[in-house]
Amino acid sequence: MLQHVHNASVFQTGTRRLKIGWDGAHWIVDVEGCEDLFAGLKTILRGWNIAEQPVTGMAEPAMVFRKSGDTYDWILPAGGMTATNLFGKPESIASAVSDFHYLFNGWFTDRFREYFTLHCAAVRLGDGVVLFPGGHRVGKSLLTVALAAHGHMVFADDVVAIEPAGGNAMALGMLPRIRLPLPPQAIGVQLRDFLDRHAILDDVEQQYLDLSEDRMAEVGRTSPITAIVQLKRSNKTGPASMDEQTNGAAMRALIAQNYSTAMPASSVFDHLSEIVSGASCHCMTYHKVEDAVSVLEAAFARRSDRQTGVGQ
Numbered sequence: 519m520l521q522h523v524h525n526a527s528v529f530q531t532g533t534r535r536l537k538i539g540w541d542g543a544h545w546i547v548d549v550e551g552c553e554d555l556f557a558g559l560k561t562i563l564r565g566w567n568i569a570e571q572p573v574t575g576m577a578e579p580a581m582v583f584r585k586s587g588d589t590y591d592w593i594l595p596a597g598g599m600t601a602t603n604l605f606g607k608p609e610s611i612a613s614a615v616s617d618f619h620y621l622f623n624g625w626f627t628d629r630f631r632e633y634f635t636l637h638c639a640a641v642r643l644g645d646g647v648v649l650f651p652g653g654h655r656v657g658k659s660l661l662t663v664a665l666a667a668h669g670h671m672v673f674a675d676d677v678v679a680i681e682p683a684g685g686n687a688m689a690l691g692m693l694p695r696i697r698l699p700l701p702p703q704a705i706g707v708q709l710r711d712f713l714d715r716h717a718i719l720d721d722v723e724q725q726y727l728d729l730s731e732d733r734m735a736e737v738g739r740t741s742p743i744t745a746i747v748q749l750k751r752s753n754k755t756g757p758a759s760m761d762e763q764t765n766g767a768a769m770r771a772l773i774a775q776n777y778s779t780a781m782p783a784s785s786v787f788d789h790l791s792e793i794v795s796g797a798s799c800h801c802m803t804y805h806k807v808e809d810a811v812s813v814l815e816a817a818f819a820r821r822s823d824r825q826t827g828v829g830q
Contacts, residue, residue, distance in 0.1 A: 565736025
């Protein structure tokens with residue numbers, strides 16, 4: 519297990535330091551003896567100010583990674599949280615980066631408390647962003663990537679921020695990550711090809727996708743929220759369908775995905791009321807991902823915004 523890092527005397531030879539910043543705040547990550555992980559951390563961020571810094575005792579890192587045999591151990595020195603007492607030691611680069619991704623989202627929520635955050639996918643379709651709240655294993659990330667393959671801009675596949683004033687969706691600039699294995703018979707050949715060509719970090723459980731600038735919003739980019747679509751994945755074959763949903767049902771779906779757990783309940787309610795009152799509310803049931811994309815494009819994407827062909 520990593521020891522707590524409180525002064526320069528414990529820094530190891532070969533340690534490299536990243537300072538990751540946005541809007542006057544920053545997170546420092548030290549990586550000891552694993553160059554591939556150092557590169558992987560930078561790869562998944564879009565629009566952040568990323569700079570390598572000298573490793574000194576003048577600043578304490580927020581997170582420290584170290585290769586430990588066949589695993590990648592880490593610690594958050596300030597609180598003593600370790601890989602072992604959270605998810606267990608990552609056994610791959612993709613898994614280690616995924617741990618960073620999760621904790622970095624938490625840091626943003628804690629540091630920028632004026633931003634409301636939701637555990638939702640968010641993709642710009644037509645005139646604005648569509649939010650996709652949904653529980654575990656409903657396919658938010660895979661649907662997000664499928665929409666990107668059709669030329670639409672991803673704001674989030676996991677956590678999206680809401681501006682303090684105006685209620686616009688704001689991207690956190692983190693590449694999407696899909697879970698593996700892919701659902702059998704639920705995606706077509708063209709989408710599989712897109713996933714294969716854009717994979718950058720993967721293992722048996724997950725895969726990050728490298729998206730171009732026109733399909734991946736960088737941190738700080740905003741757009742109005744025009745629709746909320748609660749997802750329900752069906753195990754039975756059949757066409758995708760989308761029905762209108764009441765504002766109350768949409769509110770309940772979003773409350774269940776509240777990521778700003780430290781925010782007062784009254785503030786949460788105010789944010790959600792603003793979002794729901796300005797958006798159309800729907801529930802979509804689907805089996806095949808491409809069918810869901812077609813239904814969403816027909817409902818929300820203006821013809822001029824659509825792109826033909828997957829992966830162009």
